[in-house]
Amino acid sequence: MNEPIIETTKRRSFNLKNLYLDPNNYRFVDNDGYIEVPESDLFDENIQKRSSTFIEGNKRSNIKDLIASFKSNGFLDVDVIQVRDLGQNRYLVIEGNRRVASLKALQEDHENGLSIGNLNPEIFKKIPFEIHSNESKEKHLIIMGLKHISGNKKWSAINQAQLIYDFLKPYWNSYEYTTKENQLCDSLGITKIKLRSSQRAYHLIIQYRNSDFGDQFESKDYSFFVEIMKRPKIKDWLDWDEQGYICNNTTNMQRLFSWFSITEELVDEEYEEYEELDPIITKALEIRELALFINNEAALTEMEKTRSIIRGLMASGEVDKLNYEKSLTEFSNSFNELSSYKNMVQYEDIETLENIKAKLNEFVPQKSYLEINHGNHSVAFEHDSSSSHFKSLLVNQYKIFNKFNIDNLKRVNIFAGFNNSGKTTLLEALYYLTKQNDVGSFLEIIKLKNKLKLLNPIWLNEVFDENEVIDVQGIFNNANTSVQFTKFEASNINKSDDYIASYLLKAKLNERELTNTIHTFGYDTLNRENEKVEHLCKSIFKSPYFYNSDELVETYNKNTINKDSSGQTAISLVVKFLKKVDNSINDIRLNEVDDIQRFIVDSTKFKDKNIEITNYGEGLQRIFEIALSFASARNGVVCLDEFETAIHNSILIEFTKFVQELADTFNVQVFLTSHSKECIDAFVNNDYRNDEISTYFIENNNGTVEAVHVDGTELKEYIDTIDFDLRGKSHE
Numbered sequence: 001m002n003e004p005i006i007e008t009t010k011r012r013s014f015n016l017k018n019l020y021l022d023p024n025n026y027r028f029v030d031n032d033g034y035i036e037v038p039e040s041d042l043f044d045e046n047i048q049k050r051s052s053t054f055i056e057g058n059k060r061s062n063i064k065d066l067i068a069s070f071k072s073n074g075f076l077d078v079d080v081i082q083v084r085d086l087g088q089n090r091y092l093v094i095e096g097n098r099r100v101a102s103l104k105a106l107q108e109d110h111e112n113g114l115s116i117g118n119l120n121p122e123i124f125k126k127i128p129f130e131i132h133s134n135e136s137k138e139k140h141l142i143i144m145g146l147k148h149i150s151g152n153k154k155w156s157a158i159n160q161a162q163l164i165y166d167f168l169k170p171y172w173n174s175y176e177y178t179t180k181e182n183q184l185c186d187s188l189g190i191t192k193i194k195l196r197s198s199q200r201a202y203h204l205i206i207q208y209r210n211s212d213f214g215d216q217f218e219s220k221d222y223s224f225f226v227e228i229m230k231r232p233k234i235k236d237w238l239d240w241d242e243q244g245y246i247c248n249n250t251t252n253m254q255r256l257f258s259w260f261s262i263t264e265e266l267v268d269e270e271y272e273e274y275e276e277l278d279p280i281i282t283k284a285l286e287i288r289e290l291a292l293f294i295n296n297e298a299a300l301t302e303m304e305k306t307r308s309i310i311r312g313l314m315a316s317g318e319v320d321k322l323n324y325e326k327s328l329t330e331f332s333n334s335f336n337e338l339s340s341y342k343n344m345v346q347y348e349d350i351e352t353l354e355n356i357k358a359k360l361n362e363f364v365p366q367k368s369y370l371e372i373n374h375g376n377h378s379v380a381f382e383h384d385s386s387s388s389h390f391k392s393l394l395v396n397q398y399k400i401f402n403k404f405n406i407d408n409l410k411r412v413n414i415f416a417g418f419n420n421s422g423k424t425t426l427l428e429a430l431y432y433l434t435k436q437n438d439v440g441s442f443l444e445i446i447k448l449k450n451k452l453k454l455l456n457p458i459w460l461n462e463v464f465d466e467n468e469v470i471d472v473q474g475i476f477n478n479a480n481t482s483v484q485f486t487k488f489e490a491s492n493i494n495k496s497d498d499y500i501a502s503y504l505l506k507a508k509l510n511e512r513e514l515t516n517t518i519h520t521f522g523y524d525t526l527n528r529e530n531e532k533v534e535h536l537c538k539s540i541f542k543s544p545y546f547y548n549s550d551e552l553v554e555t556y557n558k559n560t561i562n563k564d565s566s567g568q569t570a571i572s573l574v575v576k577f578l579k580k581v582d583n584s585i586n587d588i589r590l591n592e593v594d595d596i597q598r599f600i601v602d603s604t605k606f607k608d609k610n611i612e613i614t615n616y617g618e619g620l621q622r623i624f625e626i627a628l629s630f631a632s633a634r635n636g637v638v639c640l641d642e643f644e645t646a647i648h649n650s651i652l653i654e655f656t657k658f659v660q661e662l663a664d665t666f667n668v669q670v671f672l673t674s675h676s677k678e679c680i681d682a683f684v685n686n687d688y689r690n691d692e693i694s695t696y697f698i699e700n701n702n703g704t705v706e707a708v709h710v711d712g713t714e715l716k717e718y719i720d721t722i723d724f725d726l727r728g729k730s731h732e
Contacts, residue, residue: 014091016123019081020048020090020093022097025097052101056105063105067106070106071106074119074123077128079095080095083131084132094132107121107124156222161222165203181195197229199245201225201228203245203246204225204228204245205222216262228256232494259280262277262278262279263276286309290309292313292316296316298316299313303315376533378532379535379536380509381476384537384635388477389537390430390475390637392407394474399425401429404426411660411664412660413693414694415671415672415696416680417698418675418699421698421705422705427671430472430474430639431539431541432483433481435536435539436533437514437515437516438505439485439503439505449543451545457500458522469485470484470485471484481509482507483505483506487503488501489501490517498524499520499521502519502520517529537636539633540633540636544641544645545641545642552625553597556590556599558631559574565665570628570630574588578623578627598612622646630659634666634667636668640670640672640673642675643679655682656688664689683712684716684719685716690713690715691713692712695710695726
């Protein structure tokens with residue numbers, strides 16, 4: 001902490017008539033008759049008379065207490081009068097102007113033969129005061145500040161603010177400014193919060209005084225400016241510069257000033273007649289209400305039109321919001337109280353409680369389509385029956401992949417390899433490309449693969465490194481497309497303690513570019529910025545390690561609607577195949593039991609009742625989920641991770657053929673991963689169009705990922721001749 005910057009003084013006694021009142025005393029700043037006096041005019045008789053009048057007030061009302069004290073107690077040398085030496089035996093009072101003015105008034109009374117009580121008239125000839133050896137204005141300001149800012153005889157807030165402003169002004173554009181702030185805080189014993197709060201308000205006052213309404217300023221208006229600077233929403237609306245203490249949005253600034261000023265409105269253009277309008281805001285506390293709807297232009301217009309801040313507040317809906325919050329709190333308290341009497345519920349009360357429950361269910365908002373994992377979107381190639389789909393894929397950057405390119409993509413594409421070779425990561429990259437600027441789908445995959453019920457933004461910030469980028473390109477239906485997902489720190493939002501990080505998803509399709517930005521917070525809701533969301537095509541990502549019940553229900557419903565060329569529904573095709581796995585199955589229906597949706601199997605094995613599909617093996621459930629994907633992804637893409645998981649080898653030949661048939665029926669391009677030779681061989685041994693198959697062996701060689709391509713026809717020949725293993729080793 002810096003030491004106070006008060007220097008040693010010398011104390012002397014001189015005649016009262018040699019002391020001159022300070023005409024620029026900070027007490028006068030808010031006086032209507034005050035005009036700053038240059039130092040050359042300090043001794044002017046009229047200037048001194050004016051200063052006396054300012055200090056004394058009407059009929060000496062401002063110094064009545066001091067005159068009474070002097071008459072009763074005489075001169076008590078308690079608070080030392082402090083002066084500045086002006087030369088030629090003349091001294092300007094720095095501290096003690098009221099006492100000097102009171103003594104001068106009593107001296108005048110004494111000379112006119114009036115009583116001065118117990119005051120010894122000799123005091124007029126030998127006033128005790130201190131002369132400061134340092135003539136710096138800075139020191140004088142500190143002296144006054146000690147008495148009238150942090151001392152027991154405080155000035156009004158605006159006078160205090162002006163003193164602080166005058167002290168700091170010479171250093172405004174200097175590197176010393178912060179140091180001087182610290183010195184002033186240390187010397188006066190005030191906090192930097194108080195200092196800066198006063199300066200924000202005072203700098204705004206300066207801008208007001210320079211505005212069209214500046215001549216209306218009065219010291220009592222100071223509270224308006226303090227209240228404005230307390231409101232972050234208003235400061236943002238003004239584009240307040242915290243470094244320069246200035247409003248950058250001058251249009252909004254002038255508009256704000258007009259609301260608490262007298263304004264004029266033209267009522268007769270021909271005769272240039274104006275009507276004088278009273279201020280809209282007349283109390284500083286109304287600034288708080290203004291802050292509630294400052295960003296609602298319709299409400300501001302209504303306020304200006306009706307000249308009523310209450311009407312503006314009502315138009316904004318904030319009154320309803322406050323009433324809602326009050327009602328919600330009261331309801332919560334009442335419900336908590338009611339809960340303590342739970343054991344007293346009678347049968348006749350149940351209907352009343354059920355009605356309350358029904359109304360509450362209607363009242364509670366349903367999940368918005370702007371939730372993190374859902375959203376309204378269009379599809380670029382939703383109805384395109386072209387069979388080309390993806391021709392090539394380039395992963396510029398994503399986890400272990402860097403400038404990784406694969407081409408020769410066909411209807412069915414198999415990525416084979418051992419653990420940690422990057423197969424699943426490659427599948428994710430391609431799936432992200434189909435979702436374009438749908439950030440919800442990106443985050444949904446992150447949530448599912450990490451087996452999270454909810455995606456915590458704090459967790460996401462920790463696992464998604466600043467330097468991590470998802471950057472993928474491809475050619476789909478002869479169109480160039482790309483996505484890029486990055487993390488960054490936003491500069492255009494209020495970075496409260498709750499702010500964590502922001503993410504940008506940029507998608508391109510030929511000349512079209514779409515972005516989607518989200519800002520995440522620890523406790524506040526996710527903030528999303530996008531005009532629209534467009535997928536490249538319909539797509540589904542299936543993994544044996546994910547369970548997405550909502551998606552499963554959605555795909556089932558689409559299977560009951562979508563039909564093949566012969567008119568059969570997709571679900572009938574799926575059930576028909578499942579009969580090959582278990583010939584007792586007649587049908588599978590989606591039923592809702594006790595608010596829970598279940599897939600019920602109609603089976604000849606269980607004549608007395610139907611059972612849930614979960615009573616069957618994992619393999620049959622896996623086949624059911626995969627098969628449902630194709631009708632939902634019509635004209636699009638299906639991504640199948642670890643295809644063979646839970647499926648018995650004996651059914652692979654028939655199931656792989658069924659998958660290819662579904663892909664043709666619904667014009668779907670398939671991408672799947674496998675580390676099973678039996679699964680890979682099944683695709684080329686099922687006697688179904690090997691010319692539509694491409695296979696790739698993915699290998700991670702010390703951080704460099706490489707791919708070896710073999711098309712389906714070649715793979716069949718290799719297997720038949722040498723029992724070829726796409727994974728890179730002979731079958732044993």
